[in-house]
Structures are given as C-alpha cells and as structure tokens.
Amino acid sequence: MRIGVIGTGNMGALLVDALVKSKAVKPRFISVMNRTKKKALDLAKKHHRLSVYESPVDILRHADIVFLCVKPGQFYSLLQSLRGAWHPGQIAISITSPVSVSQLEQLIPCQVARVIPSIVNQGLSGSTLVTFGTSMTDIQKSKLWAILSQFSHPIEIDEENVRVASDLSSCGPAFISFLLRKMIDGAVNTTSLSKKQATQLTTEMVEGLGKLFAEQIYTLEELQKKVTVKGGVTGVGLDILEQGYNEDFEKLFSATQQKFAEDRQAVNAAFNQEEV
Numbered sequence: 001m002r003i004g005v006i007g008t009g010n011m012g013a014l015l016v017d018a019l020v021k022s023k024a025v026k027p028r029f030i031s032v033m034n035r036t037k038k039k040a041l042d043l044a045k046k047h048h049r050l051s052v053y054e055s056p057v058d059i060l061r062h063a064d065i066v067f068l069c070v071k072p073g074q075f076y077s078l079l080q081s082l083r084g085a086w087h088p089g090q091i092a093i094s095i096t097s098p099v100s101v102s103q104l105e106q107l108i109p110c111q112v113a114r115v116i117p118s119i120v121n122q123g124l125s126g127s128t129l130v131t132f133g134t135s136m137t138d139i140q141k142s143k144l145w146a147i148l149s150q151f152s153h154p155i156e157i158d159e160e161n162v163r164v165a166s167d168l169s170s171c172g173p174a175f176i177s178f179l180l181r182k183m184i185d186g187a188v189n190t191t192s193l194s195k196k197q198a199t200q201l202t203t204e205m206v207e208g209l210g211k212l213f214a215e216q217i218y219t220l221e222e223l224q225k226k227v228t229v230k231g232g233v234t235g236v237g238l239d240i241l242e243q244g245y246n247e248d249f250e251k252l253f254s255a256t257q258q259k260f261a262e263d264r265q266a267v268n269a270a271f272n273q274e275e276v
C-alpha cells in the first residue's frame with residue numbers, strides 16, 4: 001500500500017511518524033506534501049526515502065490511501081482542487097471531525113473514511129476513531145484496519161458520536177495534562193517539594209497507571225477503591241475533589257458540542273455552495 005499525506009502539520013507529521021515507527025509502512029512508500037513546503041522537507045529529513053511533492057494532485061498520483069490532514073476551514077478548497085484527480089481504487093481519509101463522511105462522499109468519487117488520530121498514537125498506543133463511508137468494500141476496510149492496528153486500537157464510531165469520542169481520545173491528553181499540572185502546582189505551592197521532583201513523580205505515576213490499564217489489571221473503579229484505604233489520606237483528598245467538583249466535565253462537553261456545531265455550520269456553508 002502506498003500512502004499519501006496532504007498537510008504535514010501536527011497530525012499529518014504524527015501519522016507519518018507513527019506509520020514508520022510501527023513499521024506499518026516503509027518511508028519509500030509514503031508521499032507527502034504541505035502548503036508550506038519546508039514542513040514536508042523537514043519530515044523527509046527525519047525519514048530517509050520519503051517522497052516530497054509540490055501539489056496535492058501529485059500525491060493522488062502516487063498513493064493508494066490518501067490522508068487529508070488539513071483543518072476544517074481548509075477542506076473544501078482542497079477538495080475542489082482535487083476534482084477529477086482521484087481514481088476509483090483509492091481510499092481518501094479525512095482526520096477532521098466537522099466534515100462528515102457524507103460530505104466527503106459528495107466531493108470525492110472514490111472510497112472514503114474518516115480516521116481521528118490522537119497524540120498518544122505517537123507512542124504506538126491509544127485509539128483511532130474510524131467512520132467508514134458507504135462505498136468502502138470489506139476488503140478495503142480490513143486493509144485500512146490492519147494499518148491502523150499497527151500503531152493504535154481502531155474503534156468504529158457513529159457520525160453522531162464523533163465529537164464526544166474525539167474529546168475523550170484526542171482532546172483527553174490535553175485535559176488530563178491540565179489536571180496533572182494543577183495537581184503538581186498544588187503540591188509545590190503547599191509544601192517544600194521542588195517542581196522538578198513533583199513533575200517527575202507525577203509523570204512516572206501516570207506512566208505506571210497507563211501500564212496497569214494496558215495490562216487490564218484494574219478498572220477505574222477497582223483502582224480507586226484499592227488505593228483508598230478506609231480512614232486513610234487518599235479518602236481525605238478525594239473528599240476535597242468531590243466537594244470542588246461542580247459538573248465541570250458536563251460543562252466542558254457542552255462547550256465542545258457548541259464549538260463543534262459552529263465548526264459544522266462553517267463547513268456546511270462551504271459545502272452547500274455546491275448544491276446552489
């Protein structure tokens with residue numbers, strides 16, 4: 001399978017890194033291009049024999065699976081520029097949630113899917129959220145699934161749940177990092193522990209926690225119960241967290257749904273021009 005990546009910003013570059021690191025695809029079978037060419041050239045310096053091209057159409061000429069890794073607002077004009085360049089055996093993959101799979105099918109005359117990656121895929125772990133287009137054949141679905149499985153755990157997600165699922169798997173690392181930084185700051189501000197030591201202890205704790213979940217030793221509930229000794233300090237700390245919790249995550253998910261609706265509206269406006 002020859003892979004093409006259009007847009008080598010954060011996520012495009014991360015996908016290339018994950019594909020190569022996991023040995024899913026050799027760099028000589030990967031073609032990339034980016035609007036600002038330097039980013040693509042920098043990626044080629046990292047991965048020997050990766051091909052860099054000038055235009056998105058060049059990528060379509062050299063790839064069986066094409067990852068479209070641009071932002072939602074850049075999508076419509078990119079797809080317009082690719083009209084007539086696709087061939088039927090290709091698979092086009094979007095990594096952006098506000099563009100629905102049916103909108104992709106509207107402008108791409110080959111098989112399409114959406115795959116939402118996460119920064120944790122860089123460590124060859126975490127989920128990728130997959131929504132298949134209606135024309136994907138079972139064979140092509142299996143091929144795509146096999147590639148994604150090399151660096152992640154692919155999970156099929158309905159269109160209606162793509163935002164909340166992305167919040168958990170793709171935005172989640174930022175949310176958790178924020179909470180952990182607050183925990184570190186709290187420890188440093190109230191004791192003589194250094195920030196360096198607090199950070200080391202916390203990141204090593206998270207690394208160990210991840211391993212426990214990976215080995216399926218505990219569920220979240222079991223783990224919490226196991227650490228919370230009756231009458232002990234963990235319980236005292238948890239009481240404080242319970243008292244301070246004011247439906248913060250409910251507010252968070254409402255806010256991300258609202259932002260998603262706005263992003264969708266902007267994408268719809270561009271795609272609706274098509275129907276006029």
Ligand SMILES: NC(=O)c1ccc[n+]([C@@H]2O[C@H](COP(=O)([O-])OP(=O)(O)OC[C@H]3O[C@@H](n4cnc5c(N)ncnc54)[C@H](OP(=O)(O)O)[C@@H]3O)[C@@H](O)[C@H]2O)c1
Pocket residue numbers: 006007008009010011012033034035036039056069070071072074077078095096097116117118119170171
């Ligand atoms: N960040 C995450 O953790 C995450 C996770 C899952 C999904 N996503 C989704 O991934 C998408 C991309 O996010 P990102 O963080 O990777 O954004 P980004 O860093 O801005 O990358 C987008 C890249 O696309 C390039 N580009 C724009 N239009 C182009 C065109 N017509 N032809 C070729 N290249 C073009 C840009 O080039 P320039 O260098 O010229 O700007 C830029 O390098 C977003 O929709 C986001 O929602 C992000």
